[in-house]
Amino acid sequence: MAPPPATPERIDSELRFITLMLRDLPDVVRDWLEMGEAERISWSHDWDQQMGYLRLLDGQYRNGAMTVKQRTRYREPLAKLKASLPTIEQTNLQQPPISLDI
Amino acid sequence: MADDASLWIKELLTEAAMGTRELTERELAQVIEHVALAGFEPNELETVRGRLAGITWNGRTLRGNDRLPAEEVHYLRHVILRQEWPVGTALEKYIASIRRVVRDPHNGLFTSRYQSAWQLGVIRESGELRGPLGSDFVLVEFRITLGHWVTAYQPADVGSELQNPGRGELRWLRRLPHLNA
Numbered sequence: 098m099a100p101p102p103a104t105p106e107r108i109d110s111e112l113r114f115i116t117l118m119l120r121d122l123p124d125v126v127r128d129w130l131e132m133g134e135a136e137r138i139s140w141s142h143d144w145d146q147q148m149g150y151l152r153l154l155d156g157q158y159r160n161g162a163m164t165v166k167q168r169t170r171y172r173e174p175l176a177k178l179k180a181s182l183p184t185i186e187q188t189n190l191q192q193p194p195i196s197l198d199i
Numbered sequence: 200m201a202d203d204a205s206l207w208i209k210e211l212l213t214e215a216a217m218g219t220r221e222l223t224e225r226e227l228a229q230v231i232e233h234v235a236l237a238g239f240e241p242n243e244l245e246t247v248r249g250r251l252a253g254i255t256w257n258g259r260t261l262r263g264n265d266r267l268p269a270e271e272v273h274y275l276r277h278v279i280l281r282q283e284w285p286v287g288t289a290l291e292k293y294i295a296s297i298r299r300v301v302r303d304p305h306n307g308l309f310t311s312r313y314q315s316a317w318q319l320g321v322i323r324e325s326g327e328l329r330g331p332l333g334s335d336f337v338l339v340e341f342r343i344t345l346g347h348w349v350t351a352y353q354p355a356d357v358g359s360e361l362q363n364p365g366r367g368e369l370r371w372l373r374r375l376p377h378l379n380a
Contacts, residue, residue: 100356101334110332114281121248135269135349136245138342141314142350145363149355189314191365
């Protein structure tokens with residue numbers, strides 16, 4: 098099955114979604130142990146979905162599908178992810194499935 | 200999951216997940232119908248968080264620390280924010296569509312161990328449910344111990360989703376044709 102098409106608009110949307118998710122991550126980690134099981138699992142699945150789209154974004158970055166502006170924007174969530182690795186580990190969330198070095 | 204039928208379904212699915220029981224066609228049909236009707240946990244609230252803050256819902260603007268029923272949070276995340284479902288899909292239609300995915304005889308069904316507990320996963324081609332930012336498949340997850348759905352969304356790549364290191368002991372109850380995963 099083919100991945101979703103890499104239009105500039107779609108890439109913009111996915112960049113927005115990963116940025117929004119990473120903004121929520123510190124609060125989620127803070128609340129993790131107090132969350133009910135269903136809420137934790139729900140967030141974990143959402144994270145998995147986001148990591149799947151991150152893999153696509155990374156491919157789009159590396160194969161030249163992004164505009165110059167998008168390439169610059171992409172670096173921000175990557176840097177945030179790198180800084181968040183210890184936090185991600187605390188929660189048992191999926192580790193980013195891509196290299197965070199660009 | 201207080202009643203006898205729910206406990207029986209839980210037992211069936213746990214044994215199927217552990218590989219100690221192969222479900223008959225009748226048992227599988229009963230499991231499917233039970234899961235289709237299960238819905239999200241009705242008494243469970245989830246925090247909206249920044250991702251959904253600013254969205255207008257039920258006549259008010261959401262704030263990040265608002266708490267809403269799970270089905271509303273999932274709807275807002277996957278239909279309103281991420282547009283995985285067609286634009287204009289109402290909450291009731293989103294829930295009805297998940298039930299249809301679960302009941303579809305052409306779906307794939309699998310059990311797996313996800314974050315320390317067994318789940319039943321349902322995969323179906325998204326088809327008419329694909330929105331502007333959707334993808335080829337819909338994935339529904341039912342957490343056996345909780346007796347309710349814990350998510351329903353359209354993954355970027357279903358193969359990677361199923362091979363996620365956080366998901367173990369995957370066992371197909373019914374394979375999805377043409378899906379190599």
